[in-house]
Amino acid sequence: MTAVRALSGRAVDELTLEAVRRGEVSLADLRIHPETLERQAEVAAGHANPQLAENLRRAAELTRLPDDEVLAIYEALRPGRSTPGQLTAMAGELAGRGLPRCAALLTEAAEVYARRGLSA
Amino acid sequence: MTSPMNADGDRVTSVDGYRPVGRVRFMDAQRVNLDGFAREEPGLGLVALRSPADPEPGLVISGGRVTEMDGVPEASFDAIDAYIARHGLDLQVAGEAMGLTEVEFARRLVSPDVPRAEIVRLSAGASPAKLARVLALLRPAELGQAMTKLRARRTPSNQAHVTNRLDDPLLLAADAATAAAFGFREIETTVPVLADAPSNAVACLIGAAVGAQGVLFQCSVEEALELELGMRGLTSYAETVSLYGTEQVFVDGDDTPWSKAFLTSAYASRGMKMRVSSGAGAEVLMAGAEGRSMLYLEARCVALARAIGAQGVQNGGIDGASVAASVPRGLRELMAENLMVMMRNLESCSGNDALMSESDMRRTSRTLPIVLAGSDFMFSGFGSIQRYDNMFGPSNFNAEDIDDFLAMQRDWGIDGGLRTVPVERIEALRRDAAQACRAVYRHLGLADFTDDHVERAVDAAGSKDLGDTDTLAVVSAAHAIREGGLTVVDVVAALDESGYEAEAERIMDMTRARLAGDYLQTSAIFDEELGVLSLVTDPNDYAGPGTGYEPSAQRLREIDAIRQERGVEDLREQQARFAVPLLAAAGPAAPGQDPRDVVIGVSPAVGRDVWRCLSGLTVPDVLAELLAGLEEEGCAGRVVRFSDTVDLGRIGLAAARLAGSGIGIGLQGKGTALIHRRDLAPLANLELYSVAPSVTAALYRLLGANAARHAKGGTPDPARNPYSDEAIEARYHTTVIALMALERAWVKPGLPAEELSLEGLR
Numbered sequence: 001m002t003a004v005r006a007l008s009g010r011a012v013d014e015l016t017l018e019a020v021r022r023g024e025v026s027l028a029d030l031r032i033h034p035e036t037l038e039r040q041a042e043v044a045a046g047h048a049n050p051q052l053a054e055n056l057r058r059a060a061e062l063t064r065l066p067d068d069e070v071l072a073i074y075e076a077l078r079p080g081r082s083t084p085g086q087l088t089a090m091a092g093e094l095a096g097r098g099l100p101r102c103a104a105l106l107t108e109a110a111e112v113y114a115r116r117g118l119s120a
Numbered sequence: 121m122t123s124p125m126n127a128d129g130d131r132v133t134s135v136d137g138y139r140p141v142g143r144v145r146f147m148d149a150q151r152v153n154l155d156g157f158a159r160e161e162p163g164l165g166l167v168a169l170r171s172p173a174d175p176e177p178g179l180v181i182s183g184g185r186v187t188e189m190d191g192v193p194e195a196s197f198d199a200i201d202a203y204i205a206r207h208g209l210d211l212q213v214a215g216e217a218m219g220l221t222e223v224e225f226a227r228r229l230v231s232p233d234v235p236r237a238e239i240v241r242l243s244a245g246a247s248p249a250k251l252a253r254v255l256a257l258l259r260p261a262e263l264g265q266a267m268t269k270l271r272a273r274r275t276p277s278n279q280a281h282v283t284n285r286l287d288d289p290l291l292l293a294a295d296a297a298t299a300a301a302f303g304f305r306e307i308e309t310t311v312p313v314l315a316d317a318p319s320n321a322v323a324c325l326i327g328a329a330v331g332a333q334g335v336l337f338q339c340s341v342e343e344a345l346e347l348e349l350g351m352r353g354l355t356s357y358a359e360t361v362s363l364y365g366t367e368q369v370f371v372d373g374d375d376t377p378w379s380k381a382f383l384t385s386a387y388a389s390r391g392m393k394m395r396v397s398s399g400a401g402a403e404v405l406m407a408g409a410e411g412r413s414m415l416y417l418e419a420r421c422v423a424l425a426r427a428i429g430a431q432g433v434q435n436g437g438i439d440g441a442s443v444a445a446s447v448p449r450g451l452r453e454l455m456a457e458n459l460m461v462m463m464r465n466l467e468s469c470s471g472n473d474a475l476m477s478e479s480d481m482r483r484t485s486r487t488l489p490i491v492l493a494g495s496d497f498m499f500s501g502f503g504s505i506q507r508y509d510n511m512f513g514p515s516n517f518n519a520e521d522i523d524d525f526l527a528m529q530r531d532w533g534i535d536g537g538l539r540t541v542p543v544e545r546i547e548a549l550r551r552d553a554a555q556a557c558r559a560v561y562r563h564l565g566l567a568d569f570t571d572d573h574v575e576r577a578v579d580a581a582g583s584k585d586l587g588d589t590d591t592l593a594v595v596s597a598a599h600a601i602r603e604g605g606l607t608v609v610d611v612v613a614a615l616d617e618s619g620y621e622a623e624a625e626r627i628m629d630m631t632r633a634r635l636a637g638d639y640l641q642t643s644a645i646f647d648e649e650l651g652v653l654s655l656v657t658d659p660n661d662y663a664g665p666g667t668g669y670e671p672s673a674q675r676l677r678e679i680d681a682i683r684q685e686r687g688v689e690d691l692r693e694q695q696a697r698f699a700v701p702l703l704a705a706a707g708p709a710a711p712g713q714d715p716r717d718v719v720i721g722v723s724p725a726v727g728r729d730v731w732r733c734l735s736g737l738t739v740p741d742v743l744a745e746l747l748a749g750l751e752e753e754g755c756a757g758r759v760v761r762f763s764d765t766v767d768l769g770r771i772g773l774a775a776a777r778l779a780g781s782g783i784g785i786g787l788q789g790k791g792t793a794l795i796h797r798r799d800l801a802p803l804a805n806l807e808l809y810s811v812a813p814s815v816t817a818a819l820y821r822l823l824g825a826n827a828a829r830h831a832k833g834g835t836p837d838p839a840r841n842p843y844s845d846e847a848i849e850a851r852y853h854t855t856v857i858a859l860m861a862l863e864r865a866w867v868k869p870g871l872p873a874e875e876l877s878l879e880g881l882r
Contacts, residue, residue, distance in 0.1 A: 004636045012635045017621070017628050020612050027607045030353050032391030036637040043641060047656055048240050048465050051207060055381070055429025056640065059388030067351050070386050071344055077379035079371045102385070109378035112202050116367065118376055 007031035007063055034060035054101070061099040073102075077109055079118045084110040086120070152479035158446040165409020165417070168400075168444060168453035169256040173411035177250035179214050186211070190249040198367040200420050203377035204248065208427025213245030222250075226257040229266040229463070232664030236270055243463040244426075248419035251463060255456040256415060260489060263455045267493035269662045270462035272655040273643035274669045276494040278537030279469065280304035280504035282324055283511035287316035287594050288586060289561060290554040290569055290577035293327035297553035298546060299504040300331025302522065303539040305645045308359065308501050310340040312511050313591075317341045319566075319598035321354040322611060323557050329626045330553040334633075334646030336393065340512075343383065350392045353608030353631060357393035359434050359469065359500065363424055364398065365417025369408040381428035393639055395432035395469055396425045397500075400453055401440015414444055418457045426464040431642045433461040434500040436471020436490075441516075445476040451486050458495060465655075467643035473501035475514040483516050491528065491536050494669065496643045498536055506582035519581070529679045535671045539678045550578045559618035560611060566597035691858040695731050702740050702880045703727030709760040709873040712780030716755045718831050720746055720785045721775030724763045724866035727876055730859060733791030734813040734852050737820075744881045745817050746785055746793075749824020751882075755781065755831050757824070759878060763871040766863045769803050772796030774873065781831035785823065790859045791815055795827045806830055807838045813852050814842040 004012040008028040019025050037060035045053035062070055076082045076090060091106035113119045140148070147153075162171040180188035186205035187194045197205060217225075220242070228234040228242070243251060258266060280299040284291050292309065299307055309324045311317050321339040328335040339349050340360040349355045361383055364370040370377070380396065387394035398421035400414035409417060418435060425433045435457045437444045444450040454471060461468040472487045491498050502525070503515030510518065517525060522538070529536045541549075554577040561567045567590075576586050600606075608631060616624035633639070633650045644654035651657070662668030671679060703726065712719065720743060723730070732738050743759055750757040760778060762771045772786025773796045782798040786805075791812035794805040807826055809815045822839045829836040 006635055012632050015628065015632055015635075017612065017616060017625050020609060020624075020628065021616065025609050027351075027353065027609065030391075030608065030631050030635070032389070032635055032637055036391075036635065037388065037640075040637040040640050043656055047642070048237070048244070049426075049431075049642065051426055051429040052431055052642065053429075054207075055385050056388055058382075058385035058429075062385055062389035065389075067348070067390075070389065071347065074344070074347075074379060074382050074386060077376065077382050078374055079376050079379075102382070105378060105381060108206070109376070112199055112378070113376070116199050116202075118199065118371065 004036060005033045007033050032063065034063045037063070058101045058105065061102050064097070064099065073106075077106070080120050083120050084114040087113065150479070152477065152482060154478040155482065156442075156446050160447055162413070163411050164407070165404040165412060165414065166443075166447050167413045168447050168449045169413055169415050169456070170253075171411055171413035171416065174252065174413050174416040175249050177218065177247050177253055179209070179218050179247050181211050181214060184211065190247050199377050200365070200367055200370065200424055203381070204420070204423045204427050208423050209247070210244035213241060215245070217242045217245035218247065218250060222253045222257060225250075225254040226262075229254070229258065229270070229459075230262045232269065232662070235663060236660055239270060239463055240465040244465070248423045249416060251423075251460055252413070252416040252419040255460055258456065258459075260452060260455075263452065263459060264489050264493040267455070267459055267462065267490070267495065268668065269660070270459060271494060271496050271643075271660055272462060272465065272467055273496045273645075273653055274658045274660045275653050276535055276537060276669065277305045277497055277645050278303065279306035279308060279497045279499055279501055281473070281501040281510055281512055281515055282307050282309050282327075282504055283311070283320075284505060284509040284583040285312060285511070286583045286586065286589055286591055287311055287313060287320055288577065288583055288589055289319055289323035289557050289567070289594060289597070290574055291580055291583055291586060292320055292323040293330070293553040293557035294550035294577045294580070295505050296324040296327025296337075297331035297549040300328045300335045301541045301546065301549050302504065303537050304335065304502065304504065305537065306336045306338070306357065306497065308338050308340055310511050313595065314341060314345070316594050316598045317345055318349065318354070318601035318606070319594050321349050322560070322601060322606070325354055325608070325611060325627065326557045326560060326615065326623065327553040329623045330556055331549055333626050333648045334630060334650050336639075336645065347383070347386060347390075350387065351390045352606070354611070355392070356630070356634060357395075358387055359395050359397055361394060361396045361430070362398065362402075363396050363421045365403050365412070365420045366408050366410050369403045369406050372406060372408070377424055377428060384428050384430050388640055391634055391637065391640070393644060394430065395434055395467060396428075396430045397434040397438060398422070398425070399435040399438035399440055399457060399471060400450075401437055401443030404443050405440055415453050415456055419460060422457070422460045422464055422466075425461070426466060430466065431640065431644075432467025432469060432496070434469040434471070435461060436500070437474065437476070438471055438500065439474060441471060441474040441476045445482075445486065454486070455489060458490065465642065467496045467655075469497040469500035470495040472499040472516045473512065475507070475516055487516055488528070492532060492534060494534065508584070509582045523682075523684075526682050530682055533671070533676070533679070535669070535675060535679065540682050543683065547578065554578055556615060556618070556620045556623055559620065560614040561597060563614040563618050564600075564606065564610065566600050567593045686854060686858070688858040688861050691855060692729060692862060695729055695862065698731035698738055700731070700738070700740060702877070703759070704877040704879075705761070706875045706877045709778055709875045711778050712758075714756065714780040716831060717780030718750050718755045718757050718783050718785065718827050719775040719779040720757055720759045720787060721771040721873075722759060722761050722876070723766055723768070723771060723788045723863050724761065725863040726761060726787075726789045728866055729862045730789030733789065733815075734855060735791050735815050737791070737817060739789055740881055741817065742787065742791065742793075742820050745820035746787070746824035746827075747878070747881055749821040749826075750828045752821075753825050753828030753832070755828035757785075759876040759881070760873050761876055762873050763866060764869050766860060766867060767802070768792055768794060769796070769805065772805060773798070773800065773802050778873065783827055783831040785827050788812075789863060790856060793820065793823055795823065795830060797830065809839065809841055811841045811843070811848060813848055814844060816842070
């Protein structure tokens with residue numbers, strides 16, 4: 001198994017108290033790497049939980065988005081916030097940026113929200 | 121004839137002028153009658169296991185998709201149905217799972233011969249209604265058996281609530297350290313004032329790190345703020361992501377299955393463990409149960425939890441626990457909810473976090489089966505703090521119950537996750553935590569707290585012991601943390617620079633360990649060496665007696681060694697502290713000739729190892745009272761020690777046979793005393809004090825006086841045992857056993873009786 005890396009690319013072993021003292025540790029160094037999530041997804045799939053695996057793979061995609069964008073998408077998915085068209089457009093944008101699983105979630109939401117009256 | 125409550129909840133013992141008899145009034149006055157009990161009313165969802173409106177289980181699969189589930193065709197799926205049908209079920213095994221009869225399915229849950237993996241495989245293909253029907257068949261002991269087998273993690277664990285009314289950071293830090301030291305592997309805080317949340321997060325993060333390594337920590341607040349705190353590394357898991365069993369209530373909660381699925385991934389994307397929260401009663405309270413049973417609605421929640429990819433579920437009533445507890449078979453329903461989570465191969469955080477009764481017996485009855493069976497987390501918040509400080513509302517077990525819980529672990533030999541902490545260590549940890557917290561707040565310019573405040577937080581049993589505090593300082597510290605973008609790195613640096621290198625190191629080590637992601641797997645906790653225990657690394661392998669989790673020998677010693685435990689040596693030392701230079705042996709005892717001669721026979725260890733009776737009176741004081749009582753009635757007493765028996769009847773009889781009057785008093789060192797006569801059988805006696813802990817000096821004097829009256833041929837009114845309603849035997853039997861061991865050690869058969877000096881006794 002390869003050494004665990006933080007989202008910043010730094011090896012986790014480098015993230016010591018010494019490094020904090022030198023002012024060399026930022027929050028990006030404490031964020032999980034998408035490869036780590038992918039590896040965990042494989043483990044989950046191997047332990048009879050494909051849904052957890054799917055969640056971790058969506059999460060791997062989301063590591064690429066900044067916090068405020070993640071929060072904005074969550075807000076858009078809450079009931080009555082978005083029209084189906086807005087959700088579909090957002091899905092298209094995410095797909096274009098290499099987040100196909102998150103895009104699929106939004107596409108599906110657009111369809112069900114329209115049918116169940118959960119859209120804006 | 122029962123007495124209802126009035127609308128204000130006061131007890132009413134009279135209806136239409138009828139006053140029940142005293143027996144009923146006495147029953148009415150018991151605390152259980154403060155609880156509300158609801159008649160089953162399926163229309164309102166006030167029904168535990170099965171409602172007429174629950175659907176028949178069913179799954180129709182066509183073209184690789186679910187086209188009908190539990191009686192609802194695809195075109196009519198609500199949002200919950202739709203998400204479960206598309207993502208939550210294993211269609212490969214659906215036919216097999218749905219084809220099993222409910223009884224056959226239920227038997228497999230209980231049978232040790234059917235492994236957990238097989239149940240997980242089958243359950244993945246079962247619709248919500250199917251699992252609800254199956255679980256409704258299990259009786260209480262069967263629920264326990266199934267839980268022991270089906271929980272995901274082999275090693276059970278426990279979670280604590282740490283909050284207070286003031287959001288006082290120093291008290292939070294001290295209490296978080298205390299909870300961590302007691303063994304809780306997850307700590308959950310929340311706030312009475314939302315704006316305080318960032319401060320609570322920092323204080324508990326520091327406190328938990330002082331108390332133990334590897335404790336997971338969450339700050340339960342509004343979802344966006346909670347996620348933000350997690351993104352800054354200040355918290356390490358989340359749990360209050362609520363799911364509901366009907367679409368209407370789900371939407372009232374301002375979410376949909378898709379928004380929750382996204383949120384679940386958002387947490388994982390920031391490397392945070394997360395579980396969802398559901399549980400009976402929530403829909404009933406919002407008048408949105410649609411006539412369905414609690415178990416069926418929860419079956420939808422749990423199926424959805426699995427479908428959205430959450431690793432675990434907090435359920436078992438939670439905020440609605442009292443609703444479930446108010447209806448018939450409600451407690452079975454709560455436990456079945458937990459079990460359903462386990463069947464779906466998820467982590468169970470098993471409720472017990474809301475006080476569901478005013479009755480100690482009912483709340484114990486609610487929790488004990490889960491503790492005995494063992495769950496991933498037995499409580500989704502044991503209130504480690506005072507009830508009044510619990511900002512979630514009182515938990516079912518609280519600070520006053522920690523010793524009870526430790527004793528229950530020991531009584532049953534089960535691992536509830538808690539351990540005894542030496543009292544000096546509790547103080548030291550609380551001081552370290554409060555001081556470290558103060559230092560960080562000072563270093564970061566958040567707030568300045570006085571030495572006096574630190575000491576009050578160390579000593580406080582709850583926030584009412586803090587006196588007046590500056591709550592505005594907390595709000596402003598929280599504001600500074602949030603607006604300043606403070607992260608875990610800042611906290612680590614502040615700890616380090618304030619001289620708390622070890623604590624800084626701990627938080628860094630844990631932050632690193634989290635980056636490996638292993639704790640995102642089902643049922644993951646860290647042990648104190650930062651090893652991950654989860655479904656993956658520590659899978660439950662229960663397959664009947666002799667298998668599955670058993671506390672290690674070391675852990676069992678930890679469970680056994682509660683701080684109240686005493687041995688014979690402890691008692692010997694305690695007795696020695698009361699030794700005085702009295703009762704010296706004064707030669708062999710001779711038969712008396714004087715008809716006013718009464719002998720007080722004492723047991724072998726008196727004047728040697730045993731000096732204090734169970735009542736707290738010293739043996740010399742008791743002898744002085746007996747002698748004074750004899751004297752009052754004109755008799756002369758002497759004290760003779762018998763070393764050939766510990767039996768009080770034989771001591772008393774032997775004393776009587778030595779006495780010129782033919783009347784003897786027997787006294788064991790523990791304080792049990794009787795009057796004997798030379799012509800009676802050993803087990804007969806004239807008067808007896810059998811309840812040694814309750815005998816007073818005046819009663820001993822009365823016994824002496826009565827012995828004298830017997831000696832004079834009178835028939836006195838017998839002295840009577842003082843009775844009480846306390847658990848006298850529970851309190852004293854261990855001491856009695858140790859005292860009798862001390863007595864037995866001095867027994868030498870055939871040794872003649874010896875006269876003891878009366879000097880200092882009159």
